Structures are given as structure tokens and as C-alpha cells.
């Protein structure tokens with residue numbers, strides 16, 4: 001590769017994408033230096049206002065395998081076979097995600113995952129400096145200013161190439177916007193979230209089914225819970241910031257105190273209430289988290305800088321794909337750097353490959369909020385899911401459920417979106433006015449499937 005005589009790269013941010021990318025690039029012989037705003041989580045404990053656990057799916061696992069860290073991460077992961085739907089009447093219904101235990105997702109602890117990746121990055125040869133927040137960049141001169149937030153001390157460094165893995169609030173992206181106007185736009189959702197905890201049971205076990213992602217769908221809002229390997233669950237309550245006039249819905253504007261949140265749980269999530277003994281304290285101590293989608297026209301400036309992960313395309317969390325997509329970015333960038341003749345060409349190829357796919361998963365993540373909070377207990381939706389499974393069984397290489405393409409395969413997100421739209425049309429048409437699948441003309445429907453859906457690579 002031309003233009004990289006020293007094979008030196010400077011990464012900003014040692015979160016999930018930054019630490020994985022540091023492994024991949026160090027393994028490929030690059031001299032990688034990473035600057036991270038926070039302290040070393042191995043010394044001080046993990047400081048993060050972000051979600052405590054995350055759903056890891058095939059795209060993320062593939063990236064972890066490529067870096068040789070999948071086994072270490074999976075040792076602490078908890079399997080989630082499907083959605084456990086909690087009705088208002090206390091009813092429970094498990095909706096499996098896939099056909100068997102080879103099609104499941106995994107709950108992983110953000111801090112443990114980050115630490116595993118940081119350790120592997122150092123073992124692979126990367127140098128990581130903590131307490132170094134990127135402040136400003138002079139792209140022409142190749143200087144960047146970092147600040148140690150403990151004492152406000154600045155440090156200036158020389159760089160030839162900066163890679164921004166500094167998350168949704170990326171300072172590198174802000175500097176790129178300032179330098180070249182790369183078309184940044186954030187659309188905030190008018191819903192936010194709060195995290196609460198279900199502790200272990202008195203006997204030290206899980207209080208509810210561990211191998212599921214629990215959902216309490218309530219129309220325009222919802223609660224979810226993911227298991228942690230220390231037998232706790234992290235509960236996330238998603239509410240509108242302001243309720244629609246006349247809806248009577250709860251919102252962050254109307255539920256402000258611990259007493260109000262207890263009343264909300266007693267009314268809308270009665271089976272969850274006894275599971276969260278510290279409800280009021282959790283509520284009062286955790287600020288609500290904002291949710292938004294970040295769009296960027298350009299992800300790179302020649303060979304000088306490139307952004308990836310949340311820094312390039314933060315998304316709402318409802319498909320559980322933000323980290324998975326960020327990990328897929330890391331592999332795509334490392335591959336482009338192996339393949340292309342110069343860094344500028346590699347960054348351009350990376351952007352061209354990943355931008356439409358990031359836009360597709362951002363759109364699917366927004367749609368999935370409506371599915372999770374409003375549709376998972378709707379009879380028409382459930383009948384469509386039943387037909388989807390039947391069509392997958394009859395045409396396994398052509399009719400691959402939306403969730404399977406996104407979660408258990410590495411079908412490019414843009415392809416998954418396009419095929420999902422066609423499949424949805426077929427499902428809606430075929431189930432319209434029906435209460436069950438008797439009376440479906442399977443032959444005619446099979447012909448439509450063959451006409452509209454070519455064989456999908458990797459489907460079986």
C-alpha cells in the first residue's frame with residue numbers, strides 16, 4: 001500500500017469498535033496507537049453511562065472470530081432463544097427467534113466485553129493511552145490536541161492518519177465537519193430510556209427465565225430485560241419524552257419521581273414490579289438516555305481521517321445491531337486496507353461499501369421499535385410470523401425471515417431490507433382477512449416466492 005510508509009495509525013476511542021479494530025490492524029502489521037477519553041477500566045472499574053448489556057449476533061461474532069477473541073467473549077455470554085412476551089395479565093409467551101439453538105442471540109456485558117478486547121489489543125501489539133480526550137485536530141499540519149480531563153492538561157501529538165471510533169458524540173467527526181462540512185444530521189427520537197436492575201433470587205439464581213429477551217409491549221412504550229451472567233437482568237424502560245395529547249400514556253414528562261414510577265409499574269408492568277426492589281433508587285439515580293439516528297454524507301477525508309461505528313452511523317437500539325454493525329465495519333475496513341493500493345482508496349471503498357448498509361440497518365432499527373412495543377402481541381402479526389416460518393420451511397433458500405437475515409446471517413443489511421420489504425408484501429397479501437393458514441393456496445404463493453425472491457447466498 002502506497003502512502004503509508006510508516007504503517008502507523010492513530011485511533012480515537014477504545015470502546016467496542018476501537019478496541020476490536022486495534023486488534024485487527026495490529027494483527028495485520030500496523031503500528032496502532034489508541035487514545036481513549038476514559039480511564040483504564042481494568043484499574044478503576046468501568047465508567048459508562050451506556051447500556052450495561054448488549055445482544056451479540058452473528059455479524060458481531062464473525063468479527064470476534066476474525067480477531068480470535070470469540071471464545072473468550074462467549075465464555076461469559078448468556079443465550080437468548082427468543083422473545084418472552086409479558087402480557088398485562090401476567091401471561092408469558094416465548095416466541096423463538098430461529099429454527100433451533102444454532103439461531104439464537106447472546107447477551108454480553110459491555111464492560112467485560114470491552115476489557116476482553118482491550119487486553120487482546122495490547123497482546124496484539126497496540127498501545128492504548130487512557131485519559132486522553134481528542135479535543136481539536138489540524139488536518140493540514142497533522143497535529144491533534146488531546147486533553148486529560150483529570151487536570152485539563154493538553155498534549156499535542158503528530159499523526160498521519162486518524163481513525164474515529166469515538167462513538168455517537170465523536171470529536172473527530174466534529175473536527176471533520178468543521179474542516180470539510182461532511183454533511184452531519186442527527187434525528188432524535190422523541191422517546192428516551194432508563195435502565196433498572198433485577199437482582200439475583202435469594203438462592204443466587206435468575207429470577208425469571210434466563211435464556212430469553214423479555215419484552216413487556218405496551219403499545220407506544222415498552223420495557224425489555226436482558227440477562228447477565230452474574231444472574232441479574234438489566235431492564236430498559238422506553239417511554240415517550242412527552243405523551244401524545246389525550247393518549248393518557250406515561251412519559252418522561254409525567255413520570256418524574258420514584259413514587260410515580262412505582263405507580264406506573266403497578267399499573268402497566270405488575271409482574272415486573274416485585275422483581276426490581278431498588279426501582280425508586282434506580283429511577284432517581286440514572287438520567288434518561290437519549291436515542292437518535294446520525295446521518296453523515298461522507299465518512300472520510302482522503303487518507304487523513306475516517307470514522308466508523310457509532311461515530312459514523314449511530315442508530316436507535318431496537319434491532320440490537322449497533323455494536324454488531326460497528327464490528328462488521330471493523331472487518332470491512334481492515335479488509336479494504338489489505339485490498340486497496342492506498343489508504344485513501346481503502347477509506348473510499350470502505351465508505352462506499354458500508355454507507356448504504358448502515359443506512360439500511362438504521363431504518364430497520366427504527367421500524368423494529370414499533371414491532372417490539374406494539375406488534376409482537378397482535379394476532380395479525382403473529383399469523384404473518386406463522387406464515388413466514390411455513391414459507392421458510394417450503395423455500396428455505398429463497399424465503400428467509402427478516403430477523404434471520406439481519407441476525408443469524410451476514411447478508412448485507414441493504415439486501416436484507418430490500419428482500420424484507422418484498423416478503424412483508426407477500427405475507428400481508430396472503431394473510432389478509434384470514435384467521436389461520438387453512439385455505440392458503442400454497443402453489444400460487446410458491447410461484448410468487450420464486451418470481452420475486454432469487455436464491456439468497458448462504459441460506460439453507
Ligand SMILES: Cc1cc2nc3c(=O)[nH]c(=O)nc-3n(C[C@H](O)[C@H](O)[C@H](O)COP(=O)(O)OP(=O)(O)OC[C@H]3O[C@@H](n4cnc5c(N)ncnc54)[C@H](O)[C@@H]3O)c2cc1C
Nearest residue numbers: 013015016017037055134166167171309310320322323324
Ligand atoms: C440502550 C442501548 C442499548 C443497546 N443495545 C445494543 C444491543 O443489544 N446490541 C448491539 O449490537 N448494539 C446495541 N447498542 C448500540 C451499541 O451500544 C453501540 O452501537 C456501540 O457501543 C458502538 O460502538 P463504538 O465503539 O462505535 O462506540 P462506543 O462503544 O460508544 O465507544 C466510543 C469510545 O470512544 C471514547 N471517546 C468518546 N469521545 C472521545 C474523545 N473525544 N476522545 C477519545 N475517546 C473518546 C468513549 O469513551 C468510548 O470508549 C445499544 C445502545 C444503547 C444506547
